Structure formats: structure tokens, C-alpha cells
Amino acid sequence: MNITASASWKAIEAHRLSLSPVHLRQFFANDPGRVASLSLSYDGIYYDFSKQRIDSTTLALLVALAHEARLDELTSRMFSGEKINASEDRSVLHVALRRSISPFPSTDLDVMPEVIATRQRMAAFADRIRSGQALGFTGMPIRHVVNIGIGGSDLGPKMLDYALRSISHPALGVHYVSNLDGAQLAPLLQTLDPRTTLFLVASKTFTTQETMLNAQTARDWLVANLGDAAAVSRHFAALTAKPERAVKFGIMADAVFPLWDWVGGRFSLWSAVGLALMIAIGPHAFADLLAGAERMDEHFRSTPYERNLPVVMALIGIWNTNFLGATSNAVLPYNESLKYFPSFLQQLEMESNGKSVGSDGQPLACASNPIVWGELGNNGQHAFFQLLHQGGRLVPCDFIAAVRSDYPLPGHQEALLANCFAQSAALAFGKTAEEARSELQGTMPATALESLLPHKVFAGNQPSSTLLLSRLDPQTLGALIALYEHKVFVQGAIWGLNSFDQWGVELGKAVASSILPAIANPPLAEKFDASTQGLLAFSRQHLA
Numbered sequence: 001m002n003i004t005a006s007a008s009w010k011a012i013e014a015h016r017l018s019l020s021p022v023h024l025r026q027f028f029a030n031d032p033g034r035v036a037s038l039s040l041s042y043d044g045i046y047y048d049f050s051k052q053r054i055d056s057t058t059l060a061l062l063v064a065l066a067h068e069a070r071l072d073e074l075t076s077r078m079f080s081g082e083k084i085n086a087s088e089d090r091s092v093l094h095v096a097l098r099r100s101i102s103p104f105p106s107t108d109l110d111v112m113p114e115v116i117a118t119r120q121r122m123a124a125f126a127d128r129i130r131s132g133q134a135l136g137f138t139g140m141p142i143r144h145v146v147n148i149g150i151g152g153s154d155l156g157p158k159m160l161d162y163a164l165r166s167i168s169h170p171a172l173g174v175h176y177v178s179n180l181d182g183a184q185l186a187p188l189l190q191t192l193d194p195r196t197t198l199f200l201v202a203s204k205t206f207t208t209q210e211t212m213l214n215a216q217t218a219r220d221w222l223v224a225n226l227g228d229a230a231a232v233s234r235h236f237a238a239l240t241a242k243p244e245r246a247v248k249f250g251i252m253a254d255a256v257f258p259l260w261d262w263v264g265g266r267f268s269l270w271s272a273v274g275l276a277l278m279i280a281i282g283p284h285a286f287a288d289l290l291a292g293a294e295r296m297d298e299h300f301r302s303t304p305y306e307r308n309l310p311v312v313m314a315l316i317g318i319w320n321t322n323f324l325g326a327t328s329n330a331v332l333p334y335n336e337s338l339k340y341f342p343s344f345l346q347q348l349e350m351e352s353n354g355k356s357v358g359s360d361g362q363p364l365a366c367a368s369n370p371i372v373w374g375e376l377g378n379n380g381q382h383a384f385f386q387l388l389h390q391g392g393r394l395v396p397c398d399f400i401a402a403v404r405s406d407y408p409l410p411g412h413q414e415a416l417l418a419n420c421f422a423q424s425a426a427l428a429f430g431k432t433a434e435e436a437r438s439e440l441q442g443t444m445p446a447t448a449l450e451s452l453l454p455h456k457v458f459a460g461n462q463p464s465s466t467l468l469l470s471r472l473d474p475q476t477l478g479a480l481i482a483l484y485e486h487k488v489f490v491q492g493a494i495w496g497l498n499s500f501d502q503w504g505v506e507l508g509k510a511v512a513s514s515i516l517p518a519i520a521n522p523p524l525a526e527k528f529d530a531s532t533q534g535l536l537a538f539s540r541q542h543l544a
């Protein structure tokens, strides 16, 4: 289906023409009840989208678009375990990972027994490490855990581990290594004691170059230091959908924790891939995370679209991208603990929906995912916010903050929240020339004032939403992540693409494998383009 040819798409286009001269100041002046009608709250999350360039009619028209795109059908196909990831011939059932009741998705295709069994094994394993009962090869307790993985096998657990560090085990060190660059692994190894270190090799495929090379180096380091290859059995575990490959690597079968091909990498933090996180925060907190996500799943499945958080969030993104022409979306957490959230979202959104071919193999008739970028908001204010305020580009923003702090220094949290609220207000409402003039009057000569004036004007009308969380606890974070997961799903459904494959990352991997031998072997470089040959020649010179 070409969604751009639908009646609801055309109705939104016509409506946009009528709205485009309206400034956010005007929207607020026109409708005193605007915040009540353009905000939602659910389970400790308050979502204020009143500073988007929409009115109630826009929302109603967007909801009609979701209905016309048959979002309900795709949703029930996902929840019933149909193979909606057609290009990989897979079901999409990460929602099963936060459930606890069998059968799901159906009696014929019940995945819950293995999900629950794996969760119980993970909890037992995590408890043994947390209590100091898990001993290394020399009999000393494990004190450090290193998760070796990349992409979905790194970003989710690392992001949450940092977000929840206030409740982390006080005596265990949990570390994350993803980069091929030895500058990440080598300095970490220098700080670790091989007798007390456990490596978790997290890789759904157990073939990813970065992860396998880092795991190999870690194994060599361990064996060299402990003087016995048998030590690997006490210091390595694997989190993978390919257990046989992990066993071949030398990991004991009982230290291999499975996931399944119906769990996409970027949706896998709820699975065995979350083991490092579970070790850090404990099985109970991990269960709370799952419970928060499960509640968001239920909200998504059962709430009418106009009050449905993921659906509304997705529709606003579609409005900004496809009708207002935004090409990026800034994610701005006003919370140090959400430092890694923008990177996590980059994979979730751009690997899922950064596509220009639909599920039917035809080119999409409209733009798909905008560029997701972002940084801690308070730091960003003193760096790139200038462009948001006066750069003249349309950059919709997601402000995210938690009301209660886990680190309550006097005055800090209030100041942080004030800055968060101030930025979205300043971006929305700006400052007119008249307002700037009246502020400057009397502070300088008239000619100086007039020449300074253009620099003091803020156009405003920059759209944003604010997600306020009551606090950053595991349940709320679980709900927040599930909210964005479903947002991605809804947008993919409306754009008509498959959000669950990622063929676009394959070409670079294949080219890297063919270039690798040419670094050491000059004649092999000849088959590459002139630029690559030049890069290889320079590298060879300096590597030597």
C-alpha cells in the first residue's frame, strides 16, 4: 500500500496548508485547554506534546492515518507470532521476553517455557556472582564482569546499567567492551585481575567481527595469565542464539544462555543479552524493568490511538518528518543517568526504520526515519543549542527528564528541571524584535541597539515534546524503552517498511573482510578503488 496515496494522507496535507502560518505562540493563545488535550500520562510518565505544531484536528487526522494504514492488523500479527519480519522469515516476539504467563503467543507456538527457564537460569547465575559464591579457576570469587558485545548486544544493557547505577551492586565492577579499537579493551584489561574476572560474550550470531576478536583477545589474556586453557570454563559465559558456536569457542554448555531468532538484536536487552545488567542491578530490579515494559505493551495493545502513548509519539514524528519536512530529531535527556540513551535510540530507530524500500520491495513514496541524534541536554545548551535557537533549521526535540533525582544534591535537581523547561519554552515561543527592543532600551545608545537587535531575536516555533518521568527506577525505564520500541513499530507500519531487518549494515561488513588481508599484502590492494588503495598504502607505511 502506498500510504501517500491514501485519503487520510491527503487530508493531512490539506490540513497542513491551513496550519503552516500558525506560530506556536498563536496555537497557545488560540486554545487555553491545549495542554490538557495535547498531553498524556501513564504509569509514572507524563508526555507533553503541546509544543508540537499541531492542534486537535491534526491529531485526529493522524489517528485516521494509523487506522487507514491498518496498524491494528500488523500489531495483532506481531503479538500473535506471525512472521512479520518477512525478509528474514522470522516472528517478532521481544514482547514475550517481558511476560511471565504461558502460553504466549499461542498454545501452538508457546515460547514462554524457554523464556522463563532462561530467565531463571540467568537469575541463579547472577545471584551466585552477586553473593560471591561464583568462583574463578583459582578459587577466588568473581569481582568483575566484562560484557563483550556490540550494537544491540551492548547498547541496551550499557545504557541501563549507567541509568541504574544508584542501585548497582556496590562491590562488583561491570564493564562493557564493544569497539574493535584496542584502546577500549587494553586499558581495561590492565585494571583487571584474571583470577576474579568473568567475560560475557554477547552476540546473537556469534560471528560479529568486533565481538569475536575482542573475545579472542580476552581469552588469550586470561589463558596467558592463568597458565591453563581450562580456566576458560570458569571465566567465560555466552549470550547467544547460536549455542553451538559458543561451545566451539570453548565456553561450557551450562554457561551458554540462549536467545532466539525472534528477538531482534536491538530489542534484545530483555533477553539473556541483559545478563550483565541483571548481575549489576540484581534479578529483582531486572524483573521490575520487565514489568514496566510489559505494562507499556498492554497500554499499547489496548488503548485507543488518541490516548496511546507510543502511537501518538509515532504520529507526531510522522507529522514532523513527512508533513513539516524535518530531517532530524534531537533527543535531549536532562538527566546524567540517561547519558547513553541517545546512542541506544540511534540504533533502535535508525537501524529499524532507516530504509527507503518498503516491505513489498518497492521504493517508499515518502521519507522514513529522520536522523536521530542527541546529547545530555544541559551540556548541549552550552554547545549546540545555539543552532536549535537561531540556526533557522527545523529540528524537533524530545526533552526527557526525571522529576526525582537519585543523587539529590541541594538545589541541583530544581535547577536542572528549570533549565529543561526553559529550553523547550524558549525554543517554542522565541523572542520577538519588540520584546528584545524593550529589554535593551535604556541600556545602550539607540544606534547600537538597532544594530544589536537582529542578534537578540529568536524566531521560536521549534517543536518539541517533553517526557517527564516520576523517577528513574527500573519500572519506569522499562516502560520508557518499550514506549520507544512501539513508536518505532508504529512508524514502520505506517511507512510500510520492515522495521526488523537490517540489510543495510551488511555491505560494509563484507567489504571490511575483503580489505583486511590487503593491509598486510600489497598485491591484494590492486583490486580496490584508487581511494582505498591510497588509504592502504599510507596505513602500511605507518603500521610498518
Ligand code: F6P
Pocket (backbone or CB within 6 Å): 150, 151, 152, 153, 202, 203, 204, 205, 206, 207, 208, 211, 265, 266, 351, 502, 505
Ligand atoms: O551489524 C548490525 C548488527 O547485526 C546489529 O543488528 C546487532 O545488534 C549487532 O550487529 C550485533 O550483532 P550480534 O549480536 O549478532 O553480535
